[in-house]
Amino acid sequence: MERTFIKDLSKHIDSEVLIKGWVDNRRDHGKLIFLDIRDGGAKVQAVVLPGEAQANAHDLRSEWTVVITALVKARPEKMVNEKELNGSLEIEVKTLEVLAKAQELPFDQKAELNLDTRLDYRPLTLRSSRDRAIFKVQHEILRAYREFLTGENFIEFQAPKLVGEDAEGGGNVFKVEYLYDQTAYLATSPQLYKQMMVGVFERVFATGDVFRAEKHSTTRHTNEYTSLDVEFGFIKDHTDIMRLEARLMHFMVKHLGETCALQFKELGAELPLLKEEFPVMKMRDAQKLILEKTGEDHTNEPDLDPSDERFLCEYARAELGSDFIFITHYPTPKRPFYTFDDPEVPGFTRSFDLLFRGVEITTGGQRIHDPEVLIAKAKARGLDPEKFGFYLQAFKYGMPPHGGWGMGLERLTQKFLGLGNLKEATLFPRDINRIDTRLSKGE
Amino acid sequence: MERTFIKDLSKHIDSEVLIKGWVDNRRDHGKLIFLDIRDGGAKVQAVVLPGEAQANAHDLRSEWTVVITALVKARPEKMVNEKELNGSLEIEVKTLEVLAKAQELPFDQKAELNLDTRLDYRPLTLRSSRDRAIFKVQHEILRAYREFLTGENFIEFQAPKLVGEDAEGGGNVFKVEYLYDQTAYLATSPQLYKQMMVGVFERVFATGDVFRAEKHSTTRHTNEYTSLDVEFGFIKDHTDIMRLEARLMHFMVKHLGETCALQFKELGAELPLLKEEFPVMKMRDAQKLILEKTGEDHTNEPDLDPSDERFLCEYARAELGSDFIFITHYPTPKRPFYTFDDPEVPGFTRSFDLLFRGVEITTGGQRIHDPEVLIAKAKARGLDPEKFGFYLQAFKYGMPPHGGWGMGLERLTQKFLGLGNLKEATLFPRDINRIDTRLSKGE
Numbered sequence: 001m002e003r004t005f006i007k008d009l010s011k012h013i014d015s016e017v018l019i020k021g022w023v024d025n026r027r028d029h030g031k032l033i034f035l036d037i038r039d040g041g042a043k044v045q046a047v048v049l050p051g052e053a054q055a056n057a058h059d060l061r062s063e064w065t066v067v068i069t070a071l072v073k074a075r076p077e078k079m080v081n082e083k084e085l086n087g088s089l090e091i092e093v094k095t096l097e098v099l100a101k102a103q104e105l106p107f108d109q110k111a112e113l114n115l116d117t118r119l120d121y122r123p124l125t126l127r128s129s130r131d132r133a134i135f136k137v138q139h140e141i142l143r144a145y146r147e148f149l150t151g152e153n154f155i156e157f158q159a160p161k162l163v164g165e166d167a168e169g170g171g172n173v174f175k176v177e178y179l180y181d182q183t184a185y186l187a188t189s190p191q192l193y194k195q196m197m198v199g200v201f202e203r204v205f206a207t208g209d210v211f212r213a214e215k216h217s218t219t220r221h222t223n224e225y226t227s228l229d230v231e232f233g234f235i236k237d238h239t240d241i242m243r244l245e246a247r248l249m250h251f252m253v254k255h256l257g258e259t260c261a262l263q264f265k266e267l268g269a270e271l272p273l274l275k276e277e278f279p280v281m282k283m284r285d286a287q288k289l290i291l292e293k294t295g296e297d298h299t300n301e302p303d304l305d306p307s308d309e310r311f312l313c314e315y316a317r318a319e320l321g322s323d324f325i326f327i328t329h330y331p332t333p334k335r336p337f338y339t340f341d342d343p344e345v346p347g348f349t350r351s352f353d354l355l356f357r358g359v360e361i362t363t364g365g366q367r368i369h370d371p372e373v374l375i376a377k378a379k380a381r382g383l384d385p386e387k388f389g390f391y392l393q394a395f396k397y398g399m400p401p402h403g404g405w406g407m408g409l410e411r412l413t414q415k416f417l418g419l420g421n422l423k424e425a426t427l428f429p430r431d432i433n434r435i436d437t438r439l440s441k442g443e
Numbered sequence: 444m445e446r447t448f449i450k451d452l453s454k455h456i457d458s459e460v461l462i463k464g465w466v467d468n469r470r471d472h473g474k475l476i477f478l479d480i481r482d483g484g485a486k487v488q489a490v491v492l493p494g495e496a497q498a499n500a501h502d503l504r505s506e507w508t509v510v511i512t513a514l515v516k517a518r519p520e521k522m523v524n525e526k527e528l529n530g531s532l533e534i535e536v537k538t539l540e541v542l543a544k545a546q547e548l549p550f551d552q553k554a555e556l557n558l559d560t561r562l563d564y565r566p567l568t569l570r571s572s573r574d575r576a577i578f579k580v581q582h583e584i585l586r587a588y589r590e591f592l593t594g595e596n597f598i599e600f601q602a603p604k605l606v607g608e609d610a611e612g613g614g615n616v617f618k619v620e621y622l623y624d625q626t627a628y629l630a631t632s633p634q635l636y637k638q639m640m641v642g643v644f645e646r647v648f649a650t651g652d653v654f655r656a657e658k659h660s661t662t663r664h665t666n667e668y669t670s671l672d673v674e675f676g677f678i679k680d681h682t683d684i685m686r687l688e689a690r691l692m693h694f695m696v697k698h699l700g701e702t703c704a705l706q707f708k709e710l711g712a713e714l715p716l717l718k719e720e721f722p723v724m725k726m727r728d729a730q731k732l733i734l735e736k737t738g739e740d741h742t743n744e745p746d747l748d749p750s751d752e753r754f755l756c757e758y759a760r761a762e763l764g765s766d767f768i769f770i771t772h773y774p775t776p777k778r779p780f781y782t783f784d785d786p787e788v789p790g791f792t793r794s795f796d797l798l799f800r801g802v803e804i805t806t807g808g809q810r811i812h813d814p815e816v817l818i819a820k821a822k823a824r825g826l827d828p829e830k831f832g833f834y835l836q837a838f839k840y841g842m843p844p845h846g847g848w849g850m851g852l853e854r855l856t857q858k859f860l861g862l863g864n865l866k867e868a869t870l871f872p873r874d875i876n877r878i879d880t881r882l883s884k885g886e
Contacts (some may be wrong), residue, residue, distance in 0.1 A: 003677070020676075021645075023841075036547060039645055040598070040644045040645025040646050042674070054640070059499075063840045063841035064841050065842065065843040067677075094493065099677075099843050099844065100813070100841055101841070102840045102841030105840065111645060112569060123642060123643075123834070123836040123840070124837075124840045126640075126642070127642055127643050127840075131643070132644070135598070135600065135643070136598060136644075138601075139598045139600070143589075143593065146586075148752065153484055155483070155582045156582050156585060158652070158669050158870055159871075160652070160853070160871045161604060161652050161667065161876065162617075162873050162878060164877075164880065168551065174605075174619050174620060174627075175619070175620045176618070176620075176629065177617060177618045178617065178882075179618075179656065179657075179658055179875050180875070183877055184617075184873075184880075186619065193871065197569075198573060199567075199571050200566075200569045200574070201483045201484075201575070202464075202482055202483025202484075203464075203483050208651070208652065209601070209604050209651065211604075211605065215622055223605070224603055224604065224605050225475070226601050233483070233508075234508075234510075234542075255540075255605075259878045260864055270743050272654075315718070326767075354684075370543070384828070390565070390566065393564065393566040393567055396504075396546045397546060397548065397566070397570075398506035398508050398543055398545030400463070400508040400543055401542065401543075409601070411602075427603075427636075427640075428600055428636065430605050432622050435605060435607035435625075435627055436607055436833045437833055439621075
């Protein structure tokens with residue numbers, strides 16, 4: 001008999017099926033044994049009636065892997081559970097074979113565990129309904145990202161992670177011992193490569209890990225994350241980039257609604273509110289609004305702080321009916337050297353952040369495309385243009401006006417699902433205390 | 444007027460269009476100036492008649508970026524060039540605006556350049572027709588890979604690149620200075636993570652960079668490449684994995700035929716020959732065949748060497764009508780500790796390589812799923828199971844029979860396109876001599 005995936009059982013009512021998976025749970029009810037059986041995609045309730053199969057079923061424990069033949073039956077109407085994919089059916093086990101046993105679990109998977117315990121037991125805790133829902137959503141976010149951009153004539157490229165220089169001079173880079181005692185570094189972003197690729201394909205994107213050697217201890221940072229990057233040419237200004245991103249978000253929200261409704265339900269999360277056009281505000285205007293509404297005077301600050309971002313998101317939701325809001329025109333010194341100054345707003349850049357549910361999820365903007373201006377800007381920041389010789393070729397040999405964004409996949413997942421900590425949306429988080437197992441810092 | 448992409452011009456015959464792009468080439472023919480204009484996706488021939496636009500056109504040089512309004516005209520039948528996308532049309536320039544100029548090129552993009560020069564000038568040479576074709580094909584290989592696996596109920600996951608241990612003990616790992624003077628390493632493969640993820644989603648894949656600290660100097664190795672990984676559970680044995688991979692290759696070849704015919708033509712490459720079922724041969728039988736056909740006795744060798752792989756590919760193509768051939772049952776000591784021994788062929792494993800056009804493009808196999816066996820195997824290799832504690836959780840808590848493969852995106856691209864060197868199929872190759880610019884080894 002061919003295997004049936006558990007998600008497809010409703011197509012097989014009153015037929016016999018072969019299923020494979022893990023025991024999620026066993027409950028003995030007098031003569032009947034109830035099992036929840038889980039495979040890669042879904043769960044189903046199985047009942048084992050008295051008889052041969054039950055002899056095996058008595059020993060079963062959580063996480064044992066099994067092969068089952070069973071009859072698929074519709075549940076009586078009063079037993080239907082609308083909240084679950086297979087809530088309207090159950091399976092009656094005919095034969096049951098154990099493929100692999102499991103040790104007794106150190107805790108109940110449904111228990112509220114603290115984050116460190118969840119991470120200590122990551123290979124096990126990732127099997128919980130909650131975690132499976134989180135990373136199924138992450139998979140679909142990424143799928144929507146690529147599908148939308150491919151449809152917009154973007155080409156995906158592979159940005160290298162090993163780089164020769166701490167090019168942006170941020171200092172927050174990890175050093176690598178390269179061959180022959182050379183030093184290399186881990187890329188903090190694919191920025192310079194995606195700009196070079198604009199010269200090649202005009203519209204490019206990349207999805208891959210980036211590395212930040214910062215000693216963070218917050219709920220919104222880790223030291224390695226997946227950056228979703230875009231860069232494209234022949235733009236008028238930063239508003240072309242923002243329009244593309246708003247369309248991407250519409251596409252993504254629709255895709256998540258279609259593919260992850262059960263996962264959102266499982267996590268008690270809601271799809272975001274969004275308008276055809278996203279609200280847009282200059283940073284200085286946002287600071288004035290904050291002063292007006294809260295009495296807090298941040299109007300001379302060079303950047304928004306986390307409380308400002310939270311306020312603006314609450315304001316956008318309550319007053320503008322949007323969970324997304326673009327803030328534009330950050331001051332020149334607060335943005336990287338390659339950021340395009342807005343000639344119409346001296347001292348400020350054609351840059352933007354996209355805020356979503358209290359935090360910045362994207363940083364983007366137009367970039368300088370004139371090599372002379374770019375070199376002058378780098379020098380003014382104390383950077384050595386010699387180190388950028390390779391990158392500068394792209395500009396010397398003809399570069400159109402262009403720009404793009406960077407966005408963290410894990411943070412986006414966190415905010416879509418309303419998770420308290422970025423690490424919950426990171427499969428194997430790296431931070432000051434942990435690379436899989438806890439680090440012994442100088443102990 | 445809204446912009447038209449050059450690939451879509453044939454839909455606009457006899458209409459006026461707005462196009463944007465780079466000057467690929469300028470040719471003055473008496474009163475007429477001919478331009479090849481290129482955008483992210485395609486090229487078109489433009490003619491500038493005497494008049495206002497021609498004044499600007501005289502100054503144009505390769506790689507200048509321009510905005511053009513033009514009339515799209517069908518070419519007279521005898522002027523049609525069947526080999527090009529826009530070979531049956533040309534555009535008559537009405538207005539021409541220069542967005543950015545470019546320095547004079549250091550060489551003609553059509554010249555035969557040696558590989559080092561191509562790499563020294565990568566941001567420029569990637570703009571050549573040849574390189575654009577290579578990396579468009581690479582994009583489509585990756586797209587086909589993900590599309591096929593998603594359709595087979597696989598979930599994509601993000602494998603970390605920073606790892607805490609040189610877990611497989613190969614020694615060919617790059618060291619990273621992590622925070623607080625800790626040492627981390629760059630992952631040589633997502634192997635251990637994808638196995639852990641089998642416990643979570645049963646069927647998983649990952650696409651991402653891996654790092655090998657080897658001092659290679661061959662046409663088929665680099666120090667950073669994109670690994671396309673698969674791992675899935677509930678298999679009978681390694682033949683389930685091979686069947687999935689053969690179906691993937693059929694899907695990919697079909698996809699490339701549909702999306703990249705022009706690119707294959709540009710590169711003089713041909714789609715592979717492939718049969719519904721791929722030929723399969725045990726390693727020992729392959730060695731016997733080599734002895735019989737060539738007189739070379741490698742029957743006591745523990746592995747195939749490059750000349751064996753070339754012979755087997757030539758044999759498969761000539762005798763079996765296939766550019767692909769699976770070789771199975773490599774000896775236990777030649778495979779990693781987690782490889783499943785074949786109980787029916789003592790001393791040999793349920794492992795395979797897929798050979799394609801002369802080289803191995805995939806290594807795969809069934810893995811050990813019993814934690815006791817796995818620990819014993821690790822110890823027998825002198826590995827410390829303590830270091831694998833995190834990974835071993837996946838096995839202690841119930842793991843089905845499983846297996847998978849790893850395959851290099853760049854090598855696959857190289858072989859599909861018949862390129863002589865892997866670096867031609869790597870956007871920004873890292874090797875003993877180069878990270879973008881040439882390294883000065885101990886000079």
